[in-house]
Amino acid sequence: MMSIESLFIPQTLPLKSSSVDRTARKSTWASLKSPKFQRGPSRIRSFSAKSSLGFENGGFKQVPNGVGEKDGVIIVDHGSRRKESNLMLNEFVALFREKSGYPIVEPAHMELAEPSIKDAFGLCVQRGANRVIVSPFFLFPGRHWYQDIPLLTADAAKDHPGVSYIITAPLGLHELLVDVMNDRIKHCLSHVAGDADECAACAGTSKCKLYGLVDVIKT
Numbered sequence: 001m002m003s004i005e006s007l008f009i010p011q012t013l014p015l016k017s018s019s020v021d022r023t024a025r026k027s028t029w030a031s032l033k034s035p036k037f038q039r040g041p042s043r044i045r046s047f048s049a050k051s052s053l054g055f056e057n058g059g060f061k062q063v064p065n066g067v068g069e070k071d072g073v074i075i076v077d078h079g080s081r082r083k084e085s086n087l088m089l090n091e092f093v094a095l096f097r098e099k100s101g102y103p104i105v106e107p108a109h110m111e112l113a114e115p116s117i118k119d120a121f122g123l124c125v126q127r128g129a130n131r132v133i134v135s136p137f138f139l140f141p142g143r144h145w146y147q148d149i150p151l152l153t154a155d156a157a158k159d160h161p162g163v164s165y166i167i168t169a170p171l172g173l174h175e176l177l178v179d180v181m182n183d184r185i186k187h188c189l190s191h192v193a194g195d196a197d198e199c200a201a202c203a204g205t206s207k208c209k210l211y212g213l214v215d216v217i218k219t
Helices: 041-045 083-100 117-126 143-157 176-192
Strands: 008-010 029-031 053-056 059-062 071-077 105-109 131-136 164-167
Touching: 071 083, 071 117, 083 105, 105 117, 117 131, 117 143, 131 143, 143 164
Parallel strands: 071 105, 071 131, 131 164
Antiparallel strands: 008 029, 053 059
16 A cells, blocks of 8 residues: 555755754655646657756856856666666666766665765765755655665765755656656567567566466367
């Protein structure tokens, strides 16, 4: 059964410097209302550096409510003992960096693999970031989001006084995830039908197949 924390997200997550906001767990919770997004490929194509970055004198400048040249973005997942799973985060980060145009984007794993959040935080600062945006690659809010990631990020920030950070909400009930899920289902069914190769998620595992079929021998 889905827990109550999976259905709600806090209204705000304040910027913090190098200490954990001890009142985070007492935040006011509000029901998540999915905004109406334009559907279709044009929505994806419009997501570019232009949506959050302006250009001035040939370089990036920070605009209100956007990511600028002095911002570092960390995309953090749980981490796995399976090497292939961890490498997929690197591929996603490379794709995100290319599509968004953000100059500083680093991958991180919460546990079980490197780089850690502390490593990624340090790399962002080393590359010139004075604000770090930690974005959890998680579907719904839970213990890792409201406890583990904030604690690990606060510990990383201790080594960089003066650098602020924010931990964004997880992916949540985003309308575009419906399209992602539908695309994944269609691809897997196409693979089972012999019309498509295994996707990167299960390549080499042979796990994308129909189970429970009984072969009928015709005589």
